[in-house]
Amino acid sequence: MADLRIFSYLPNPRVWKATIAARFCGLDIEVRGALPKELKDWLWDYDARPLAEDERQSLSPLARTGRVGLTGAQLFKTDAFLAAQPFGNVPAAFGPGGEVGIFESNSIMRAVARLGAATHQLYGRDAYEASRIDGFLDVSLVFARDAQIYLLALSVGAVDATIHARAKEAFAIYMSGIEQALSPRRNTLVGNGITLADVCFAAELALFMNEYARADQLTSLGLDKILHAGVGSEYPLALAHFDRLLAHEHFRPDLAPYVDKLLSKIAA
Ligand SMILES: N[C@@H](CCC(=O)N[C@@H](CS)C(=O)NCC(=O)O)C(=O)O
Incomplete structure (x- = not known):
């Protein structure tokens, strides 16, 4: 299992803060996502994935209106996603198992540096x-x-x-x-x-x-x-x-x- 999973629109330099840090620290990061315009057809969840056609209907109670970047789009954010990601944004990172959500790209990158501190000190020496x-x-x-x-x-x-x-x-x-x-x-x-x-x-x-x-x-x-x-x-x-x-x-x-x-x- 990866040390961290990140869900985002792609390509996204803010995701790369974490993947660059991971190369220094020898960590394994799983990145999931798609082009910005495609994320409205994804389930926003730890187990993020493209929605099947019929799911857009059955999961319609989950639809929430995007506010930043994906403004006005109907985004399918699960309750578990919002529990882990209170601001509902991407990039959204998760620790193994998905219970702990880490948000804000700078803090996602900090998580990588902290996890990999024994290998490489990207977060300073003191x-x-x-x-x-x-x-x-x-x-x-x-x-x-x-x-x-x-x-x-x-x-x-x-x-x-x-x-x-x-x-x-x-x-x-x-x-x-x-x-x-x-x-x-x-x-x-x-x-x-x-x-x-x-x-x-x-x-x-x-x-x-x-x-x-x-x-x-x-x-x-x-x-x-x-x-x-x-x-x-x-x-x-x-x-x-x-x-x-x-x-x-x-x-x-x-x-x-x-x-x-x-x-x-x-x-x-
Ligand atoms: N400062 C944040 C920016 C995150 C952000 O604003 N994400 C926007 C896309 S650019 C978003 O997820 N919007 C989803 C929504 O409005 O529901 C970071 O660096 O991670």
Whole structure:
């Protein structure tokens, strides 16, 4: 049995926070899920699975209206799912047997690091480093909230100047802190090795690159790209760090194809 099971829409860089961490720690993670548009045809449960056609009718009492990302969709969430996942979101992780639910991608990744601490210390060498890592994860979540609102609005053609301005400000605050933390010439955010702070940074920046796929929409609204061509010279250390992480053997399998695909949209 896997050390942790995760259910989510796929591909999802937030799931990869956990799978990257698992490679460092030698843990076994089971990932279940499907494309975002297909999750309305899945049973949201520890034993998540595609619904049979007749089940959509018989399980209709379970249908709950999605609020974030899957807004308005009828999602079939079991009572056990909601007992384990009180906010009802994905990625949703479960310990073996499914009774203990772990939610929020940063905390799912923390679970991996804690389970694998004897193999690799991704969550710092002591309480001070662990707390500094927590600081990076907290700041990342604040950025991720505005980034999520922006990317979801872009994905449905509903972005406006206010949403764009908030995301731009959130990006600048986040990236300035990352740049500062890497000055002068540090190779990781906390301590001397890669930690959860670096894993989270790589995943959130990769996710933000979905902006590349929506450049036309921004142009038609007269809005600039937040990841504009000059962003590399504004945050040279942060972006060099991202490139280093992307090339790392434990990050590459998940993140590289995803980032390459988004980068190809700039070229197009
Ligand atoms: N901050 C959370 C984000 C989770 C989240 O907002 N998930 C959305 C999809 S993007 C969801 O599960 N929505 C389901 C619903 O609204 O019922 C994380 O990092 O895990």
